[in-house]
Amino acid sequence: xxxxxxxxxxxxxxxxxxxxxxxxxxxxxxxxxxxxxxxxxxxxxxxxxxxxxxxxxxxxxxxxxxxxxxxxxxxxxxxxxxxxxxxxxxxxxxxxxxxxxxxxxxxxxxxxxxxxxxxxxxxxxxxxxxxxxxxxxxxxxxxxxxxxxxxxxxxxxxxxxxxxxxxxxxxxxxxxxxxxxxxxxxxxxxxxxxxxxxxxxxxxxxxxxxxxxxxxxxxxxxxxxxxxxxxxxxxxxxxxxxxxxxxxxxxxxxxxxxxxxxxxxxxxxxxxxxxxxxxxxxxxxxxxxxxxxxxxxxxxxxxxxxxxxxxxxxxxxxxxxxxxxxxxxxxxxxxxxxxxxxxxxxxxxxxxxxxxxxxxxxxxxxxx
Amino acid sequence: xxxxxxxxxxxxxxxxxxxxxxxxxxxxxxxxxxxxxxxxxxxxxxxxxxxxxxxxxxxxxxxxxxxxxxxxxxxxxxxxxxxxxxxxxxxxxxxxxxxxxxxxxxxxxxxxxxxxxxxxxxxxxxxxxxxxxxxxxxxxxxxxxxxxxxxxxxxxxxxxxxxxxxxxxxxxxxxxxxxxxxxxxxxxxxxxxxxxxxxxxxxxxxxxxxxxxxxxxxxxxxxxxxxxxxxxxxxxxxxxxxxxxxxxxxxxxxxxxxxxxxxxxxxxxxxxxxxxxxxxxxxxxxxxxxxxxxxxxxxxxxxxxxxxxxxxxxxxxxxxxxxxxxxxxxxxxxxxxxxxxxxxxxxxxxxxxxxx
Amino acid sequence: xxxxxxxxxxxxxxxxxxxxxxxxxxxxxxxxxxxxxxxxxxxxxxxxxxxxxxxxxxxxxxxxxxxxxxxxxxxxxxxxxxxxxxxxxxxxxxxxxxxxxxxxxxxxxxxxxxxxxxxxxxxxxxxxxxxxxxxxx
Numbered sequence: 001x002x003x004x005x006x007x008x009x010x011x012x013x014x015x016x017x018x019x020x021x022x023x024x025x026x027x028x029x030x031x032x033x034x035x036x037x038x039x040x041x042x043x044x045x046x047x048x049x050x051x052x053x054x055x056x057x058x059x060x061x062x063x064x065x066x067x068x069x070x071x072x073x074x075x076x077x078x079x080x081x082x083x084x085x086x087x088x089x090x091x092x093x094x095x096x097x098x099x100x101x102x103x104x105x106x107x108x109x110x111x112x113x114x115x116x117x118x119x120x121x122x123x124x125x126x127x128x129x130x131x132x133x134x135x136x137x138x139x140x141x142x143x144x145x146x147x148x149x150x151x152x153x154x155x156x157x158x159x160x161x162x163x164x165x166x167x168x169x170x171x172x173x174x175x176x177x178x179x180x181x182x183x184x185x186x187x188x189x190x191x192x193x194x195x196x197x198x199x200x201x202x203x204x205x206x207x208x209x210x211x212x213x214x215x216x217x218x219x220x221x222x223x224x225x226x227x228x229x230x231x232x233x234x235x236x237x238x239x240x241x242x243x244x245x246x247x248x249x250x251x252x253x254x255x256x257x258x259x260x261x262x263x264x265x266x267x268x269x270x271x272x273x274x275x276x277x278x279x280x281x282x283x284x285x286x287x288x289x290x291x292x293x294x295x296x297x298x299x300x301x302x303x304x305x306x307x308x309x310x311x312x313x314x315x316x317x318x319x320x321x322x323x324x325x326x327x328x329x330x331x332x333x334x335x336x337x338x339x340x341x342x343x344x345x346x347x348x349x350x351x352x353x354x355x356x357x358x359x360x361x362x363x364x365x366x367x368x
Numbered sequence: 369x370x371x372x373x374x375x376x377x378x379x380x381x382x383x384x385x386x387x388x389x390x391x392x393x394x395x396x397x398x399x400x401x402x403x404x405x406x407x408x409x410x411x412x413x414x415x416x417x418x419x420x421x422x423x424x425x426x427x428x429x430x431x432x433x434x435x436x437x438x439x440x441x442x443x444x445x446x447x448x449x450x451x452x453x454x455x456x457x458x459x460x461x462x463x464x465x466x467x468x469x470x471x472x473x474x475x476x477x478x479x480x481x482x483x484x485x486x487x488x489x490x491x492x493x494x495x496x497x498x499x500x501x502x503x504x505x506x507x508x509x510x511x512x513x514x515x516x517x518x519x520x521x522x523x524x525x526x527x528x529x530x531x532x533x534x535x536x537x538x539x540x541x542x543x544x545x546x547x548x549x550x551x552x553x554x555x556x557x558x559x560x561x562x563x564x565x566x567x568x569x570x571x572x573x574x575x576x577x578x579x580x581x582x583x584x585x586x587x588x589x590x591x592x593x594x595x596x597x598x599x600x601x602x603x604x605x606x607x608x609x610x611x612x613x614x615x616x617x618x619x620x621x622x623x624x625x626x627x628x629x630x631x632x633x634x635x636x637x638x639x640x641x642x643x644x645x646x647x648x649x650x651x652x653x654x655x656x657x658x659x660x661x662x663x664x665x666x667x668x669x670x671x672x673x674x675x676x677x678x679x680x681x682x683x684x685x686x687x688x689x690x691x692x693x694x695x696x697x698x699x700x701x702x703x704x705x706x707x708x709x710x711x712x713x714x715x716x717x718x719x720x721x722x723x724x
Numbered sequence: 725x726x727x728x729x730x731x732x733x734x735x736x737x738x739x740x741x742x743x744x745x746x747x748x749x750x751x752x753x754x755x756x757x758x759x760x761x762x763x764x765x766x767x768x769x770x771x772x773x774x775x776x777x778x779x780x781x782x783x784x785x786x787x788x789x790x791x792x793x794x795x796x797x798x799x800x801x802x803x804x805x806x807x808x809x810x811x812x813x814x815x816x817x818x819x820x821x822x823x824x825x826x827x828x829x830x831x832x833x834x835x836x837x838x839x840x841x842x843x844x845x846x847x848x849x850x851x852x853x854x855x856x857x858x859x860x861x
Contacts, residue, residue: 065633071772177568180570182568209568212567213587214583214587215565215581215583215584216532216587217531217563219594221595223590223626224533227622227626228567228590230622231583232567234582235567235568238566238576239566239571239576243573260622262618263615266614270579270612273655273688274578274579277421282573303625305625312667316618319664334629334804338771341771537788596787599786600788627818628805628818629806629807631818632780636786636790
């Protein structure tokens with residue numbers, strides 16, 4: 001056992017219970033979905049399989065820094081990929097850190113960006129069934145996102161309505177690499193359905209849409225692709241705001257997951273300044289863009305930004321609003337944030353409770 | 369408010385090409401005929417439609433003309449109020465989006481000739497950026513080599529987004545030429561539309577496209593650093609124009625964090641990306657994307673960690689401030705002085721040749 | 725400080741390591757080509773179990789597109805965040821900004837192409853006494 005585990009075991013009573021807003025469970029293999037797929041789709045999965053606008057059937061062309069994107073110490077001793085073994089996740093994450101609720105995000109396999117849309121819809125249903133049966137019902141600390149085939153609004157709405165009211169599901173998840181900017185009207189009915197059912201939208205960087213990873217084209221390195229997550233979420237947030245999604249659906253809540261958050265204030269400043277000179281193009285925006293962001297959006301902390309001077313990050317957090325911030329570990333990924341050591345900004349007791357627990361309980365309705 | 373000094377150097381002005389007619393004298397017989405016979409016109413870039421109020425401040429349009437197309441108005445509105453000593457002209461016309469590379473080269477050359485004859489020759493305070501056909505790197509280098517002898521051209525102008533991120537090795541001959549001639553390379557906001565303006569495709573609104581331009585700049589900066597352009601070309605300076613800069617601190621924090629994890633992927637990056645950026649990259653002032661309060665601006669600049677990064681610009685005739693309120697709140701007097709004069713002189717060595 | 729036997733020499737062949745707890749602290753002893761080196765199993769970055777990370781060679785470059793590979797198996801990658809540490813010295817291979825509130829001295833020796841940073845993992849003196857591997861803590 002490491003030193004830190006021994007230290008923690010010595011003082012469990014002092015620990016603040018946490019909500020971890022980004023936990024990655026995983027399939028051991030796509031065959032795990034077989035019980036939840038019809039024979040037709042089981043066969044399809046085995047043969048034609050997952051098909052997206054990407055060049056390889058088995059990997060992204062931006063190879064990650066570690067196998068399964070994961071910490072080497074998260075490979076379960078009993079076998080399987082990181083995040084696929086509930087018992088090991090309980091030991092290594094939930095029990096170890098005193099996590100009272102963990103928000104699950106499945107990154108592979110995704111249904112929404114499947115080029116075969118019927119297959120994608122079937123996958124989404126199967127994933128949600130699998131999450132319910134094998135995760136959230138097995139450990140009540142874990143909460144799932146309703147994975148929806150978001151390029152097909154009616155199918156996505158049907159999936160939301162199928163699970164709405166089931167308290168194991170705390171949010172609706174779309175991939176972030178959508179065919180059109182996510183604020184565009186083809187997605188509005190999905191947001192309306194989520195809001196009508198009291199569910200936030202959780203947006204974890206994921207999926208493939210065939211567009212270059214930046215407006216400047218295709219980069220070369222994972223170094224760039226990894227950072228581009230933060231850059232691309234700027235465009236996503238812009239779209240939701242400028243298309244009027246928030247002004248249209250005042251009850252809608254959106255959580256941006258795993259993009260860090262230090263980029264948010266400067267995006268707000270840029271949006272506000274340009275909106276001030278181009279208000280006539282977007283009359284449906286009756287308030288500065290930053291107001292919508294600071295009222296209807298939340299942001300998880302991981303990967304925690306690391307300025308040389310930690311106080312520089314406090315400026316960002318404070319400007320954003322202490323109620324906007326949701327702590328996340330991103331377990332089991334290689335750039336995991338440890339709840340005890342990742343937050344180098346010194347927080348007041350109240351700020352700590354908000355960031356590590358209370359904001360999440362409020363956004364996800366855990367106290368209802 | 370009267371401008372605090374004389375001798376300011378405006379690093380981003382936009383004389384406007386009135387239309388292809390204006391370029392005809394500067395095309396050879398073949399291309400002049402092609403333009404006329406085929407009706408080649410309408411190359412105002414979609415990144416800056418000329419009728420949008422934000423793209424033409426009040427009073428910048430001559431009767432029936434485009435904002436920025438009249439020298440007298442530019443002198444009155446851009447140069448006089450700021451006691452400007454030098455103004456650098458970045459001509460935004462669509463040569464760099466054309467698919468026929470020979471046409472692109474002919475148009476680029478014509479734009480540069482037009483700028484020299486009708487602006488630089490007539491107004492001694494003006495300087496120019498070399499428009500190059502980025503679509504074909506050899507032709508781009510030809511234009512640089514051809515133009516470099518005229519020392520009124522002080523930098524090379526590229527759009528912020530074209531076919532691929534500029535750190536890619538296929539672009540390196542251009543950086544070699546830039547370094548050889550002592551010319552900074554300017555990545556100016558705007559896209560050739562080879563890729564959608566966001567990675568999720570085409571937003572509905574021009575407002576979004578405008579805001580998204582800084583995402584292209586950020587991706588380009590990441591590319592230049594990660595690909596080792598500044599390792600390979602240590603004498604190179606890159607200027608980001610109209611990119612904003614208040615996103616720079618968090619960008620640097622994230623770039624350094626990623627580099628620490630991924631150093632082995634890009635081992636030629638021999639020091640922190642933040643250091644590389646401080647040494648090699650400069651940013652024009654307008655549009656500023658200022659935070660709502662001066663204290664936050666001051667903190668942001670402190671976090672950037674150098675006073676050498678900022679270059680004064682009005683971005684005339686683009687409309688980002690009213691009257692002469694070109695300086696945002698929160699800049700120290702020392703930074704203002706550096707921004708107005710010292711930083712531009714350091715960045716553009718050719719400007720110093722005109723000093724007494 | 726006192727001496728502790730952590731293993732027999734035979735238990736840690738070249739290229740291998742052993743993780744042990746000594747005086748309540750988790751450490752690892754590595755065998756690099758017959759020489760033993762000790763590190764505390766706590767990354768100076770966020771406290772991760774760095775000694776469980778993979779061992780790689782050192783990749784250096786003076787020119788984009790050129791890769792110089794050396795010191796196979798001597799660089800430890802912390803499994804959290806991937807920072808590279810020289811097993812022999814504990815020195816990390818990343819360099820934060822020179823604008824720093826922490827004034828660690830930073831040195832680049834002539835001819836070195838990898839800048840060494842102020843984040844240093846704690847090393848442990850290791851000796852071999854007869855057939856035993858001994859640490860001093």
